[in-house]
Structure formats: structure tokens, C-alpha cells
Amino acid sequence: MEPAFTLEARDPSSRARAGTVRTLHGSFHTPAFMPVGTRASVKAVDARDLRELGAGIVLSNTFHLMLRPGAELISSLGGLHRFMGWDGPILTDSGGFQVYSLAGLRKISEEGLEFRSPYDGTRFAFGPERAVEVQTLLGSDIMMCLDECTPYPATREEAESSMTLTLGWAERSKAAWDPATGLMLFGIAQGGFHRDLRERSAAELAGLDLPGYAAGGLALGEPREVMLDAAEASLGVLPESKPRYLMGLGTPADILDGIRLGADMFDCVMPTRNARNGQLFTRTGRMNIRNSRYRDDPQPPDTGCGCLCCRNYSRAYLRHLQAQNEPLFPRLATIHNLAFYQDLVRGARKSLLAGEFMCYYKQFLDAYRGGTADWPARPPAAVSSRQGISALTILAPRPEPRGHRPAALRPGTAWPQGVVFAGG
Amino acid sequence: MEPAFTLEARDPSSRARAGTVRTLHGSFHTPAFMPVGTRASVKAVDARDLRELGAGIVLSNTFHLMLRPGAELISSLGGLHRFMGWDGPILTDSGGFQVYSLAGLRKISEEGLEFRSPYDGTRFAFGPERAVEVQTLLGSDIMMCLDECTPYPATREEAESSMTLTLGWAERSKAAWDPATGLMLFGIAQGGFHRDLRERSAAELAGLDLPGYAAGGLALGEPREVMLDAAEASLGVLPESKPRYLMGLGTPADILDGIRLGADMFDCVMPTRNARNGQLFTRTGRMNIRNSRYRDDPQPPDTGCGCLCCRNYSRAYLRHLQAQNEPLFPRLATIHNLAFYQDLVRGARKSLLAGEFMCYYKQFLDAYRGGTADWPARPPAAVSSRQGISALTILAPRPEPRGHRPAALRPGTAWPQGVVFAGG
Numbered sequence: 001m002e003p004a005f006t007l008e009a010r011d012p013s014s015r016a017r018a019g020t021v022r023t024l025h026g027s028f029h030t031p032a033f034m035p036v037g038t039r040a041s042v043k044a045v046d047a048r049d050l051r052e053l054g055a056g057i058v059l060s061n062t063f064h065l066m067l068r069p070g071a072e073l074i075s076s077l078g079g080l081h082r083f084m085g086w087d088g089p090i091l092t093d094s095g096g097f098q099v100y101s102l103a104g105l106r107k108i109s110e111e112g113l114e115f116r117s118p119y120d121g122t123r124f125a126f127g128p129e130r131a132v133e134v135q136t137l138l139g140s141d142i143m144m145c146l147d148e149c150t151p152y153p154a155t156r157e158e159a160e161s162s163m164t165l166t167l168g169w170a171e172r173s174k175a176a177w178d179p180a181t182g183l184m185l186f187g188i189a190q191g192g193f194h195r196d197l198r199e200r201s202a203a204e205l206a207g208l209d210l211p212g213y214a215a216g217g218l219a220l221g222e223p224r225e226v227m228l229d230a231a232e233a234s235l236g237v238l239p240e241s242k243p244r245y246l247m248g249l250g251t252p253a254d255i256l257d258g259i260r261l262g263a264d265m266f267d268c269v270m271p272t273r274n275a276r277n278g279q280l281f282t283r284t285g286r287m288n289i290r291n292s293r294y295r296d297d298p299q300p301p302d303t304g305c306g307c308l309c310c311r312n313y314s315r316a317y318l319r320h321l322q323a324q325n326e327p328l329f330p331r332l333a334t335i336h337n338l339a340f341y342q343d344l345v346r347g348a349r350k351s352l353l354a355g356e357f358m359c360y361y362k363q364f365l366d367a368y369r370g371g372t373a374d375w376p377a378r379p380p381a382a383v384s385s386r387q388g389i390s391a392l393t394i395l396a397p398r399p400e401p402r403g404h405r406p407a408a409l410r411p412g413t414a415w416p417q418g419v420v421f422a423g424g
Numbered sequence: 425m426e427p428a429f430t431l432e433a434r435d436p437s438s439r440a441r442a443g444t445v446r447t448l449h450g451s452f453h454t455p456a457f458m459p460v461g462t463r464a465s466v467k468a469v470d471a472r473d474l475r476e477l478g479a480g481i482v483l484s485n486t487f488h489l490m491l492r493p494g495a496e497l498i499s500s501l502g503g504l505h506r507f508m509g510w511d512g513p514i515l516t517d518s519g520g521f522q523v524y525s526l527a528g529l530r531k532i533s534e535e536g537l538e539f540r541s542p543y544d545g546t547r548f549a550f551g552p553e554r555a556v557e558v559q560t561l562l563g564s565d566i567m568m569c570l571d572e573c574t575p576y577p578a579t580r581e582e583a584e585s586s587m588t589l590t591l592g593w594a595e596r597s598k599a600a601w602d603p604a605t606g607l608m609l610f611g612i613a614q615g616g617f618h619r620d621l622r623e624r625s626a627a628e629l630a631g632l633d634l635p636g637y638a639a640g641g642l643a644l645g646e647p648r649e650v651m652l653d654a655a656e657a658s659l660g661v662l663p664e665s666k667p668r669y670l671m672g673l674g675t676p677a678d679i680l681d682g683i684r685l686g687a688d689m690f691d692c693v694m695p696t697r698n699a700r701n702g703q704l705f706t707r708t709g710r711m712n713i714r715n716s717r718y719r720d721d722p723q724p725p726d727t728g729c730g731c732l733c734c735r736n737y738s739r740a741y742l743r744h745l746q747a748q749n750e751p752l753f754p755r756l757a758t759i760h761n762l763a764f765y766q767d768l769v770r771g772a773r774k775s776l777l778a779g780e781f782m783c784y785y786k787q788f789l790d791a792y793r794g795g796t797a798d799w800p801a802r803p804p805a806a807v808s809s810r811q812g813i814s815a816l817t818i819l820a821p822r823p824e825p826r827g828h829r830p831a832a833l834r835p836g837t838a839w840p841q842g843v844v845f846a847g848g
Binding site: 324 | 743
């Protein structure tokens, strides 16, 4: 049998790499960005759109699908792929973050979670075994172990006990998983924002020899430097030979930094959610299409983009659709933003295969941060996809530092000569 | 120069016919259904969707576009076709109905209309000349003369004076129109619900020798029999050699009756609006996808349909999307409903070319009215597209009679032997 993950290129001056992950529903290339389809639908686009955008894999959510319409129902209809009309790879988040977000409505014990449904108050018990069972019913190509998302801030003791709980759950998840199904199981490293706990969590998880691993518990409101430092600690220990998924990140800069630190897979609600709010990503920064400067602008949203939206429509038209609350707007804006994110990771992969990743990294960020788009007028929030699909609450947004030198770039890190960070 | 309208087939036992209309942006076949794109967008679908659905022509609205984003702006961006990314024929409604719907906010005189913008209260004067000017700026392949929509109910005197006003405006519209532009101008016959006024309006309008004609002022809340009777009076007098547009109708049965009475073109918000409310048209009647019976139904919405929605998705999935308020739902439901309407008129055309229209008419309605769909639980409203795109108000809906014998089918009308109306 072919290995599930093939490493195809390594950047000589960072931990970045390119590879291919094989699943029951075909392969996808890494670095990969997974559009978020929480409730078996990437908001405002259909499965054909996703194929045209070149999405290699789509993310959905165990917790939400378990409650509505129900995993047994989806299974009886032939599984999640048939249900949502998507025949490519699917990864399902475990539901740990969603239960975490229920706050007063849940109880966490070593056994598992007890919570009341945010839909109708029904009481549920949910443990690592049931999380695997539900994801098996869905037919997820990549299942995630149930984890406890360590809150931010948390004391060292809290972070350690949470990490221990998650490790125990990962062991139970592995025991509940039947590798013969062909469905893969990924473990989630936690550890809060303590480097040694992050490293320990990743190392002990790696001992389970799962098909892949994720770093979770990030983008919870912590400063960007703290986030990247924690990500580096996890990614630095997770094995080279397995795909590494950095959960819930992020801005284009976050994704490039995640790639630089060795992550292969990403997901975030930012491109889809921001699209619905009128915020478009372009190669020269973000634009708020509601801005009156676009009233008579005949250009496509992003002159460097070849998506359905940019091929056919002007900024003036999109602004009109947004102003008139036309339901076509979310569709076109989502298509463009997802195309931007797919182009971002495709460009990174291409540069890795060509041995030019850090050059791509620098050029992309120079153009993006130094560009003429209107974004600075309204600083965006860094939003984790897990935040985006919380069960009840949306965590407070925080402004994204612009032109900031990544904290994880500490003295001693090897950089190609001449690389200067925009605004750094 | 080729004639703008070619008649290709006539039904021997009714006034139904098939033809082709040539415009600056290509030809379309009749009978034709025009999806309604009031604000330069058919709600929830894009221009490629419309092409794939086989829509030959799209309708937009002069009044709304004049106010937002403005006709001069659209003109400066290259016209309405480029603005909305649709390179096929476009017809624009004149705006008469929208001003009519402003009620207390407008004043109608022989000169024209004065009204306050429902967007921001700005005062506007709008007459037949400006209506032609605005539509020329938009670049509408088919412009509609400004008309006064006679209210329902109206006295004979009101209907007559309104009709006279509309005729005078049609003359002024013709004088303001430059045929050298290649844009066509259609007149609108009114006359309320008085047969003789309907006939006089149509006859006098025909004297202007315009490229096409419409019957307006229908579907304002009058009983279906009254509506079909008025439509028959107008259509019976409008010339054979020109395309005839029956404005704002209607249900599938309304459209088949309109074709039977000699109409070539239709528009209605029903397929698009009902889609957004969860109501799907099928060959066996309408279904309310919210119904719990579809919870685990693996069938496509309409087993006889080949649209993007029916090819890829189940009733269970659509019900889930609707229940979760997913923005993909309006898109998929709209695509299906528009496909249903396009199939309806395409089928009518095919049957006309084969000389079997009344057979098609009967078979379609038998299946549609006698089918197993769940619709009767919730009687639908007959909604005119003009109602749908009123400036301020939505007129009260009324239930659609089911299995009703068309009133316009009076003794003396020639019918193929053996035709029995379902439920009639």
C-alpha cells in the first residue's frame, strides 16, 4: 500500500515543505487550505464551485452534523460525501472546540463531555469513542481525535491537566478507530501557550503513531507572537513523516508563517465569513467593497485573479450587489476569497517545488502589506475557524498587526540573505 | 435586414405559436420565460447559471436601476450587459408599475410621474421620454414604454382615462426612441378588466407599429378567470406579426394558458421568490422542502429534472440547508425552479413545432395538478413579477385555484376532441 503522505520538497532555509496526502477519496497536495463547510456546506458555494476553485479537501464539523441533521441520517443517505455532493477528501473537526464554546452548558470529565444541545437543549454525552463513531458514520477521510481546547489565558496547571486529558482521549480514540476502514485519524496537540507543554504534548502524541497530527488551541485571542511561538513549538516536534495540520489559522500572513514553521494543512472561516461582510482579499491587501471609491470602478476585485468573479464582474457591480443586499453577492465574494486562499497555498507549493519558498513568502507579503488596498481603515480580526464554528459564542476579535516581524523568527533562525520583512 | 420576429409554428386549435425574436445581443426562441433580475441580478444565481439553464433573455428593471446605482453610472461602465456579466438579450420593464406602487409618494399627470425615491426621499420627475432615455443608457435590447398600471378594482372611467394616458405616453415614447440604435421598443396595452377597453387599447397601440407589444395590468389581485379573460382580450387584438409579452404571469398553469391565448414572452418572480421560501416546482406539483417528510428523502427535488441541483443533491440535503439557513439553499432552489420554468416553455415550444401543443398542455397540467407533491397543504399566491418588484409594497397574495377550468375557455373555443381538464 502506498504511504498516506509523501514528502515532495523541503525548503532549505525554513521548515516549509510540499507533499501529497492520499485518502479514500483521492489525493490532495500540500500545503493545502481547506474551505470550511461546517454544516455540510461551504457557505454560499456549491461542490462544483469548490472543484473549480481547485480545493483539494474540504472541512466539515462533527459536532454540528451530529446534532443536525444527525450522523445516522447522513450515514443512511450514503455518507457525508454523497450528502453534500462532494466526492473529494473531507476532514471533520472533532467537535471538541464546539463543546468547549458551550461554556455553562457543558461538563468536562476524564470520561468525556456532557452538554446540552444549543439547538433544543437535549442532553448529550460525548466522548472520544463516540467522536470516532460519528466520524466513521459520516465517512470522513480524515477524522480528528476529540480534544479539550485549553482556554486562553490558562494557568500552567490548567494547561497541563487539559493536555493530559486530551492525550488520554487520543489513546482512546486510537483504540476506537478501525484503520481497516481506510479512514485516517489525526491527533491534536495542545499545551496552551507553554513551550515545554506544547513540545511534550506533540512528542507523546507522536508516540501513538497516528496517520497525521494537528496543532490545536491557537487563535483564541492571544497575541500573534504568542500564537506563532506555540505553533512553532508543536510543529517542531510533530514527526516529519506525517502531515501536520495547523488548526483554525488564519490571515494570509498566518498561513505563510504556518507553512514556514512546517504546517501542511490549514482551515479558516476568514475567506468565507469576510466575503459575506464585504471584505475581499487581493494581492495588494484587503478591500472593503462597501467603500464608495469602488462605486464606478470597472476593474475586477483582484486584477491578478482568474476566478469566476474576477473574470466576469467589476468592483462597481459587486459594490452594487452588496449595497442592495443581493444574494448573489455572498456567492461571488466567497468564490473570489476562496480562490485567493487557494492561489496562496498553490503559489507556496509551487515555490517549494522550485526551491524558492522564502522568496515567495517575502514577495507575497511585501505586495500584500505594502499594497494600495483600503484595508487599514478598518483593522480585521484574526479569527480561527474553530471560533467561526463555535456552538454558541463568537470570541472577541482582535486587530491583526500589519507589517509585523513574526515573533517566531528569533535570532538563530536561518534566513536567506537579503530577506527583509516589510515594515519589520 | 432580417425581421425582428419570425413565426415558426402555430397551434391549429388555439392561438399558441412558436417563434424567434432577434435582438442586438442575439436571438431567443419563444415561448420564452424571462428570469427576473430586478436590480441587475437574478437573485442568488450568476450569469453562467442563467446560460446553463438555457434562459434566452433576462428581465431587469428601469426604475430600480435608475435609482441604484444609476443609469448614467451603468452606461459609463459599458452598459447593463457588461455590468451584470450577461451577454444575451435583456428586456427592461419601464418602471411604471414601480411608481404606481409608491401610492402616496407619487403624483401622476399627463406630463408624467413625480415621485420621491423610496431609497432616500429624493424627488424625481419621470416621463415617457426619460424612460426611453434611461433604457437607452442601459442598452436594453427590449425597452418598455412607460405605462400607468390601472389599479384593480377601478371604475370604467378610471380604466379608460388610465388607458388613454398610457396610449399618449406610448406615442411620446415612440417619438423619443431612436430605432437606429437597434434597441427595440415594446408598447403596453392596458384597459383594466373591461374587454372593450382592452381591445381598444391593443388596437390603438398596434397602430403605432412598434416592434412588439405587451399586455400589462394583470395579476393585481383579480380572480384568475378575470385575469385570463382580460389577457385574451388584449392578446386577441395585438398583431400576429409581432412578439406578444404577457407581463408578470405567473403559475405554470398561467403560463400555459398565456401561451394558449397567444402570448410569446413571460416573466414572473414566482420561481425565484418561491425558491427562497423553500417552495420547489416539480412535474407533479409544488413541494415545500421544509416538510418533515423530506428529512431522509434521497431523491432529487424533481426526478424528471436535469438541473445542477437535481443532478447532485437530495431533498434531504436541501431540507437540511433550508433548516440551517445555509446561503447555498437559495442558490440551489432558484436554479431548480428556473430550470423548471425553462423546461416548461421549452416543452411548449417543442410541442408547438411538433403540432401537439394542446396535448402537451393537457398532459403537463394533469401531472402537475394530479401529482403527489405536498403543495395543497399550503395554497400558493399568484404573484406578478411587477408585484414582486414594486417600489414599496407587496400586494396581498391570493390562493391559486387548483384544477380549475380556465375561464377564458368559453363555449365556442375550438378544442381538440377528448381534452378534459383535470378536476374541471
